[in-house]
Amino acid sequence: MTEVLARASGVTRRYGDVVAVDNLSVEIPAGQLLGLLGPNGAGKSTLINMFVGLRKPTSGTVELFGHDPRDVRARRRMGMTPQETGMPETLLAGEVIEFVAAHYPNPISRKELLAQFHLEEVERRQTGGLSGGEKRRLAIALAFVGRPDLVFLDEPTTGLDVEVRRALWDGVKAYNAAGGTAVITSHYLEEIEELAQRVIIIDNGRAVADDSVEALRRVSGLRKVTIRAIEVPSLPGVVGVEQTGDLVSLITADSDQLVRDLVASGAPFADLEVSSGSLEDAFLAYTAKAPTAAPTA
Amino acid sequence: MNTIAAYTKFEILGAIRIPMVFVALLFLPTVGMLLFVVPALGDDPVAATLSTGSMCLFTVLIICSAQYGLGIADARMKPWGGYVRTLPGGPVPKMVSMIAMSSVFVVAGSIPLIAIAVIGTEATASFLDVLLGLGALVLAVIPFSLLMLAIGYAVNPYLVSVITSIAPIILAYLGGLFTDPNSTGGFTSNVSPFIPTRGSAELVWAAIGDYTPNALSMVMLGVWTVVLAFLAYRAYRSDEGKRFR
Numbered sequence: 001m002t003e004v005l006a007r008a009s010g011v012t013r014r015y016g017d018v019v020a021v022d023n024l025s026v027e028i029p030a031g032q033l034l035g036l037l038g039p040n041g042a043g044k045s046t047l048i049n050m051f052v053g054l055r056k057p058t059s060g061t062v063e064l065f066g067h068d069p070r071d072v073r074a075r076r077r078m079g080m081t082p083q084e085t086g087m088p089e090t091l092l093a094g095e096v097i098e099f100v101a102a103h104y105p106n107p108i109s110r111k112e113l114l115a116q117f118h119l120e121e122v123e124r125r126q127t128g129g130l131s132g133g134e135k136r137r138l139a140i141a142l143a144f145v146g147r148p149d150l151v152f153l154d155e156p157t158t159g160l161d162v163e164v165r166r167a168l169w170d171g172v173k174a175y176n177a178a179g180g181t182a183v184i185t186s187h188y189l190e191e192i193e194e195l196a197q198r199v200i201i202i203d204n205g206r207a208v209a210d211d212s213v214e215a216l217r218r219v220s221g222l223r224k225v226t227i228r229a230i231e232v233p234s235l236p237g238v239v240g241v242e243q244t245g246d247l248v249s250l251i252t253a254d255s256d257q258l259v260r261d262l263v264a265s266g267a268p269f270a271d272l273e274v275s276s277g278s279l280e281d282a283f284l285a286y287t288a289k290a291p292t293a294a295p296t297a
Numbered sequence: 298m299n300t301i302a303a304y305t306k307f308e309i310l311g312a313i314r315i316p317m318v319f320v321a322l323l324f325l326p327t328v329g330m331l332l333f334v335v336p337a338l339g340d341d342p343v344a345a346t347l348s349t350g351s352m353c354l355f356t357v358l359i360i361c362s363a364q365y366g367l368g369i370a371d372a373r374m375k376p377w378g379g380y381v382r383t384l385p386g387g388p389v390p391k392m393v394s395m396i397a398m399s400s401v402f403v404v405a406g407s408i409p410l411i412a413i414a415v416i417g418t419e420a421t422a423s424f425l426d427v428l429l430g431l432g433a434l435v436l437a438v439i440p441f442s443l444l445m446l447a448i449g450y451a452v453n454p455y456l457v458s459v460i461t462s463i464a465p466i467i468l469a470y471l472g473g474l475f476t477d478p479n480s481t482g483g484f485t486s487n488v489s490p491f492i493p494t495r496g497s498a499e500l501v502w503a504a505i506g507d508y509t510p511n512a513l514s515m516v517m518l519g520v521w522t523v524v525l526a527f528l529a530y531r532a533y534r535s536d537e538g539k540r541f542r
Contacts, residue, residue, distance in 0.1 A: 052383045053382070053383060054379055054382060054383060072385045072386070072387045073385070075383060075384065075385040076385040078383075078385075080380065080383045082376060082377060082379075082380030086375045086376030086377035086378075086379075086380065087377060088307075088311055088377055090310070090311055090314035090315060091307070091310055091311065091314075095306075095307075095310060098303065099303050099304075099306075099307045100384060102299050102300050102302070102303030102304075103300055103303075103384040103385050103386050104385070126314075142380075146385075
């Protein structure tokens with residue numbers, strides 16, 4: 001059996017009257033790339049913050065490497081990205097790396113880290129003067145300084161251009177291939193689809209789905225029926241609707257019946273296409289909400 | 298040890314990249330030396346010596362305000378502080394490095410004031426007295442860093458900058474740092490024994506010159522230190538909840 005690196009058991013976290021995380025139980029086994037999906041405010045960040053010891057659960061327990069996450073010993077094998085907006089602006093990128101490295105018994109060499117994240121040319125620059133993409137890369141690099149067994153990557157590639165994003169994905173995959181475990185949240189479903197082996201969909205503080213990407217794609221046999229139509233026809237059996245211009249995608253569990261209903265309704269349409277559902281469709285079906293639009297890089 | 302060194306380097310680098318900070322820190326005590334100590338007490342060896350100590354203590358107040366009051370308020374507003382708490386360091390390196398930094402600042406900040414005293418006044422003190430005085434100044438960091446920690450953690454961060462810029466002047470004034478230490482009577486000498494500044498000042502004066510500390514001031518300094526430690530601890534604890542709203 002694989003070792004479980006971190007575990008949340010029946011965890012609830014309240015902020016006043018708001019329940020951010022509601023009786024959630026998650027195990028993070030060694031070697032897994034786990035994706036956390038959910039709309040804004042679903043509780044993803046709260047869950048991660050409890051795993052890294054920044055917040056205490058209101059009830060339930062969180063364990064990191066067998067300890068309370070607030071215990072220093074638990075955090076030695078863990079890495080996390082800071083929010084890039086908060087770096088100490090007057091320090092050089094290399095100095096920030098050195099500072100973080102001083103916390104770990106066997107940190108990665110600075111040269112190696114800089115090369116891995118394409119940061120060589122910013123080593124001698126103050127973090128306040130870095131571009132958004134450079135800050136983001138530095139922030140992600142910091143998660144890997146201590147040769148962690150488990151990293152938490154919260155929105156790792158938001159605001160990065162496609163090329164850099166691809167490079168980071170390759171980095172995460174290489175880290176995983178070498179035995180590393182990662183928990184990733186993202187606004188980009190494509191990113192989760194590409195990286196994650198297992199996905200947990202969180203909505204209103206609860207895990208509404210927890211399965212492999214493949215299983216979620218096939219989730220209850222969901223199909224996507226795409227048509228060109230001026231108006232979105234109102235039909236039974238539709239669990240989600242996406243619309244771009246006159247291109248309408250209807251997500252349903254029974255595409256055959258939906259097509260029959262569509263034809264019978266007499267609504268004008270063209271270019272009928274039926275495809276198997278994507279992760280996005282599963283996400284829509286489970287949360288009944290569209291994922292928040294992310295800025296296109 | 299490695300971690301403590303890294304935190305200290307981190308603090309020092311953060312500070313020296315903005316050299317104007319030092320000018321700002323030393324501005325008021327230098328003005329105090331030039332406009333008050335040199336012309337009014339410069340010819341009296343005892344008063345000039347003790348008042349130089351007063352201005353050094355004034356510097357300590359300003360350093361504590363900036364380092365602890367503003368520093369903590371700043372860290373509360375920035376996500377970096379939260380990130381550092383996820384690193385496997387614990388609170389000890391941060392505390393040790395801040396205390397080390399305070400000591401460095403206090404000694405470095407006293408040098409220009411002592412230089413003015415040597416050049417412009419009749420102040421005299423033996424080398425040992427000066428060392429003892431610096432020790433008393435470093436000791437004075439304790440109550441004022443606690444006060445500023447309490448303010449930094451408990452008060453709205455935007456208000457902290459206002460409070461920390463006026464608090465040193467008020468504390469220095471009420472503690473009698475702007476008057477001749479040996480003068481008696483007047484408003485401040487009735488009030489000052491009850492102000493924590495006075496006890497710290499009297500220790501500095503006793504270290505560098507012929508001055509006997511007042512028992513009431515010493516008791517009040519002890520009382521203040523305990524009260525401020527409690528307030529700082531409570532503010533720190535309650536901040537953990539508020540920060541994560």
